[in-house]
Amino acid sequence: MSTDSKFGDYGGQYVPEALMPAIEELGDAYERYVLENEDGFMDEFRERMADFGGRPTPLQYAEQLSARYDTDVYLKREDLVHGGAHKLNNALGQVLLAKYMGKERIIAETGAGQHGTATAMAASHLDMPCEIYMGTTDINRQRPNVFRMRLNDAQVNPVTTGRGTLKEAISETMRDWATNVEDTHYVIGSVVGPHPFPNMVRDFQAVISEEAREQIREKAGRLPDAVVSCAGGGSNTMGAFANFVQDEGVDLYAVEAGGSSLDVDEEEGVAPNSATLTTGTDGVLHGARTKILQDSDGQIVESHSISAGLDYAGVGPELSHLVEEDRVTPVNVGDDVALEAFHRLSQTEGIIPALESSHALGYLHEAHDELGDVVVVNVSGRGDKDLETVLEETDKRDLDVAPDMDLFEGVER
Amino acid sequence: MSDVEAAFAEADGALVPYITAGDPDAEATKEQVRALVAGGADVVELGLPFSEPIADGSTIQEAIQRSLANGMTPGKFLDLVADLDVDAPLVCMTYYNLVYQYGDEETRANAESPVEPFVAAAAEAGISGLIIPDLPVEESAELRAACDEYGVDLVFVVAPTTEGSRLQNMLEQATGFVYVQARLGTTGARADVSDQTHESLQRIAEFDAGNSVPKAVGFGVSEREHAEEITAAGADGVVAGSVFVDIIAEHGDDAPEYLRQKARELKEGAHAGTSQSHPEPERT
Incomplete structure (x- = not known):
């Protein structure tokens, strides 16, 4: 290290x-x-x-998702760490x-x-x-x-x-x-x-990939083709990637929050996303030179995501570097896709994921054809904390995958 | 000797006031600077507002928010500086990211380093020195080189926690003046001069064999007695910011007259302190 x-x-x-x-x-x-x-x-x-803390956490084979995507999907269950997250x-x-x-x-x-x-x-x-x-x-x-x-x-x-x-x-x-x-x-x-x-x-979080690397070799008999993890500041991301960085055959996907749009509104000083690795530029924020969301003068802009944990205008410098080196692929999914993924995992696997983790699951849904035969997705946390947000945001949208919300009609909430 | 060093040499107890440029707008800032100089300011520190001012306390944070809300930008800041014709060197205090991002694409592509375009434009506008509170000496090589090239001073902050080889390194690298941080924490007016001030000046004197760069103490200076105590303790001047920013917030359009009075008061204190300082000259 x-x-x-x-x-x-x-x-x-x-x-x-x-x-x-x-x-x-x-x-x-x-x-x-x-x-x-x-x-x-x-x-x-x-x-x-x-x-x-309850470690080690399991690496669970996700039967329904695997069947649906025709890919072996393994979930690293950081949602089971004491407190409900990595x-x-x-x-x-x-x-x-x-x-x-x-x-x-x-x-x-x-x-x-x-x-x-x-x-x-x-x-x-x-x-x-x-x-x-x-x-x-x-x-x-x-x-x-x-x-x-x-x-x-x-x-x-x-x-x-x-x-x-x-x-x-x-x-x-x-x-x-x-x-x-x-x-x-x-x-x-x-x-x-x-x-x-x-x-x-990174070193404290690296236990995620240290365990996952061992577990996938036991369960799948091989290393995965891809590791998918959400990225805000990037601690669960670096934790899930750290021990795979040296494995050239393992693709690493950092899934950022695409929010409602990838554009930056200079006038308002707002980026309606937190896709720093995808759209950010080099600068200095909070002690490090890294990729940040900023206007052309260098003022930091306000970021946005449906997931508060991804809502940050900077990102870890090592992730910026690994992206620059083409070792990590930055991708992003927006609020809608993340919300659908939240409902999908809740319904089909009995796991309510954090909205942060739902971004990784949303990318799995969108790109499963390109990810290979064995994929590890880091479920960085559980979604209990997000229930209020999910209720509100689901209500605003017409999502096929969401449960029938009529139950709540006329109820004060 | 740079403009800033010359101003200290002539000052006999220098006053370095700080205000945030563009609080509440550029025209007001010009009036404020003139008032400060009329009151006795020897060097004026002008803040170029950055959205994440991690070294500033609430008084200056609020001034920065007012300035940004009214549309201050690095470009407008330099226009303002170029328009100012006062008899005191101007030092720009800002954060590193604004220095790092300055300039259009073509200028940046042809520059020696990412920070060169800002330093060149600042020198052109009439800025004599830079203070970058989130840039420790270890990360300052590029900026030091650009400042040397354009004849701009680079002022370092010495904290109560700065010791040993780091302090030595900083004293060797600093030009213009050394900003001695009177206490741990962020900027903001306080009721007294911290004991840490005396300890810091003592520590600096021990390391300061060769470098004749002036020392000015800031963080919490707001009263005549503070200024007097500080120069009596051997400093070459005082830096005061939040006290002036408070006056601007309180008095609005009438602020210049109050600024002038406060500057005069602090300048008198700084001057009075020098006559009590060390019967034997501190540096021989």
């Missing part, structure tokens, strides 16, 4: 000076504890991920690392609330005080997750600037870190930010 601060032209450490010593200290801790297993750090991490892999790793480093306080940003809830769980589990920054827009559309964080004794700090979503929450958490850097660790939620975060978060 690479410890360089750059992935080709991408990555680096573009942060305020006050944070540089903390980032160097973190880089040192990452090398010693994560890469070299000093003091048995990685052993403890794996043990806790088993007992507290996010705990990273959150528990970082909170434990903060403890080994002697830090006394945990802060984190959250968009949809998945990383916030995972961090709150991990901090509670490891007895660390924890504060989560969350945009006011997100707080209002993700109330159950806010309540879960409060239940786990985390403080939730509302962020009122901008549109009140993930990028404002990241900026505000960076400000807190710049103020309290001496005793505080910032648990960043994806493979983004300054070095060493993109490397470190």
Whole structure:
């Protein structure tokens, strides 16, 4: 695994000076504890991920989808990790690392609330005080997750600037870190930010592909032809890809949120999508040089997706690099296709997927002919958190695949 | 000696005010700058607003939002600078992505580096220096080269956490002045001068054998006494931003007169402090 601060032209450490010593200290801790297993750090991490987190997760053969697409479809069931998503892999790793480093306080940003809830769980589990920054827009559309964080004794700090979503929450958490850097660790939620975060978060998430690679060889007797994973910031993506990158015969598809359109509205400063790898351009955001959604002046534009967890104007620098190198293929599906895929998996396989993961399943539906005979799809999380959104968005559309919604007619919701 | 360094040398306790350009519009900014210089500003720091100002506190974040909402862009910013005819060097404070993206396709294709078009245009418009708070010295080689080529100073921020070889490296690379961050955190007016200020100035003095670049302390400076305490502690000047931005937010069209008064007050403090500073000159 690479410890360089750059992935080709991408990555680096573009942060305020006050944070540089903390980032160097973190880089040192990452090398010693994560890469070299000093003091048995990685052993403890794996043990806790088993007992507290429920790992390993299964790689499940999806019978109905396989028959429908005439392709062997295997689902990596990250929705079964404690908390309902892959996010705990990273959150528990970082909170434990903060403890080994002697830090006394945990802060984190959250968009949809998945990383916030995972961090709150991990901090509670490891007895660390924890504060989560969350945009006011997100707080209002993700109330159950806010309540879960409060239940786990985390403080939730509302962020009122901008549109009140993930990028404002990241900026505000960076400000807190710049103020309290001496005793505080910032648990960043994806493979983004300054070095060493993109490397470190990838390594904590790489357990997904480490398990999946072993499991597919057992079940299918071979490596897959393709691995399909959704990509917002890209932590489940890099986790699902990391151990397959060296396998040249395995195609890697990063499925981004196409939103409602791939165009950028310069006038309004809005991109009605989060397809950063597909449509973004090189720039510097939140500590790293990577692909970002920006206007021609370099102002960051507001992104959009039906899935709050993919709704981000940047992407991990390593993914930008792997796309540049043609090792990862960026593709995208829009809100409608993702929503249909959500219903399809729920109906045919008995699994309610997160709207994020539904993008990967939507791409499987659209492109199954081109993906080969054996395909692994990463189900990065479960969809319970999205039920309100799905109810609303399904109601707006005429979807053949959705259950009959007449049941709800005239009912206040 | 650059324009900025010369301004510090003549100042005898320099005042470097910051305001956000385009708050609330370009014409107002010109009036504000003139008022600050009339009040005694030696160098003026003009903020070019970026949508993700991670080093700024709420006061300046709100100014940036006002400016962006009123249509400020890098191009309009440079037009504004070119129009300004004041007797003080202008330093641009902005974030790296705006520097990195500047210029049309053809200019960018012919440029030595992605940051050269901005530095060339800024120098042409009359910008004397750049402060890029999300660009640590380790990532600054391209910008340093472009600044050297066009005679633009590159100001680095020294934080309370900056020590050892990194501090040394920064002092060697800095031109114009070194921005000493008075405390951890983001920009914003505070009630007192942090103890970290004195520690930072002490630490810098220990490393600062060869480089004569001036030191200015900022982050939280808002009162005459702060300015006096800072220059008395051995700094060459003070940077003050949020206090001026607050005045603009509060007084609108009447802001220039209040800006001039506040600048005068801080300048008097900075000047008074220098006479108490070190009977023996700090640098020999």
